[in-house]
Amino acid sequence: MEQRAFSRSGQQVSVLGLGTWQLGADWGEVVEDDALAVLDAAVEAGVTFLDTADVYGDGRSERLIARYRAQRPDADLLVATKMGRRLPQEPENYHLDHFRAWTDRSRENLGVDTLDLVQLHCPPTAVYHSDAVFDALDTLVAEGRTARYGVSVETCAQALAAIARPGTTSVQIILNPFRLKPLEEVLPAAVEAGVGIIARVPLASGLLSGRYTPETVFGADDHRTYNRNGEAFDQGETFSGVDYATGVEAAAEFARLAPSGATSAQTALRWIIQQPGVSTVIPGARSPEQARANAGAAALPPLPPATLDAVTELYDRRIRGQVHDRW
Structure with missing residues (x-):
């Protein structure tokens, strides 16, 4: 699989990675053996980049990755984790003592002395403008707790502030394809600065798979049930902030843009991969078959200009009004 670099660090990542939120919590239950099978299928398909967080299943996702790495010491993986959501998202909680405690816990969960990459996990906007926060992150690198650091953001304005650091x-x-605003300023700024872009929620919480209907029911422990209006965390994390009914209709239109031999999900992933500035995209998977299918998007030829234009037209007509000015 194609490898791309985080230019500032030189770290190499597969253009198709694996997000492991699903393996920890909030997407319905995934038993441990099934989770390990998903990891193995992704790695066998060429994935070298895994994204996790200390709060995914209260560390379960990290521990599953550690168990898998112990079973597959030959796998050359870069594992990124996230920190900052073990306490209320208040600016005063983002300081060096907490960073040390959180990274020490993740190091233990992942079974490593030094984390490959730690990311602030969607902190409040004020955090991105705090010199003390970024001094503390630099200290984590100097102390060997993490090799590098990054951020996970909710808004384009937050992304631009982080890129400037x-x-x-x-x-x-x-x-x-249901969240195009980063194309305007964020991706160009990242290219200019040499900052890697990790594209998350690439299938709009599964909407862009084209498999859901107005009658689809998700489990009570699935965020697609309990966070549709932002009840538990930022609404944009669930269906990319698009209301479900609109999303289902727009996804059906998007599915018709898929080239012969490709699924709707693969088409969405291929669209992301070819956006200038994207380093890696991290779909989740709950089965080995899904992990292999997602990885297959990396082998698809680039989408033609007519398809790219059709995606933009669909977004402008059906989605823009709901999400563009919010994030």
Whole structure:
């Protein structure tokens, strides 16, 4: 699989990675053996980049990755984790003592002395403008707790603030055919600064798979049930902030843009991969078959200009009014 670099760090990542929120919590239950099978299928398909967080299943996702790495010491993986959501998202909680405690816990969960990459996990906007926060992150690197650091953001304004910080290796941001705003300023700024872009929520919480209907029911423990209006965390994390009914209709239109032999999900992933500035895209998977299918998007030929134009037209007509000015 194609490898791309985080230019500031030189770290290499597969253009198709694996997000492991699903393996920890909030997407319905995934038993441990099934989770390990998903990891193995992704790695066998060429994935070298895994994204996790200390709060995914209260560390379960990190521990599953550690168990898998112990079973597969030959796998050359770069694992990114996230920190900052173990306490209320208040600016005063983002300081060096907490960073040390959080990274020490993740190091233990992942079974490593030094984290490959740690990311602030969607902190409040004020955090991105705090010199003390970024001094503390630099200290984590100097102390060997993490090799590099990045941020995961909710808004484009937050992304631009993070990119301006010289120590930022990567910015993780929602980017998919239902969330086009990052194309305007964020991706060009990242290219100019040499900051990697990690595209998350690439299938709009599964909407862009084209498999859901107005009658689809999600489990009570699935964020697509309990966070549709932002009840538990930022609404943009669930269906990219698009209301479900609109999303289902727009996804059906998007599915008709898929080239012969490709699924709707693969088409969405291929669209993201070819956006200038994207380093890697991190779809989740709950089965080995899904992990392999997602990875297959990396082998698809680039989408033609007519398809790219059709995606923009669909977004402008059906989606823009709901999400563009919010994030």
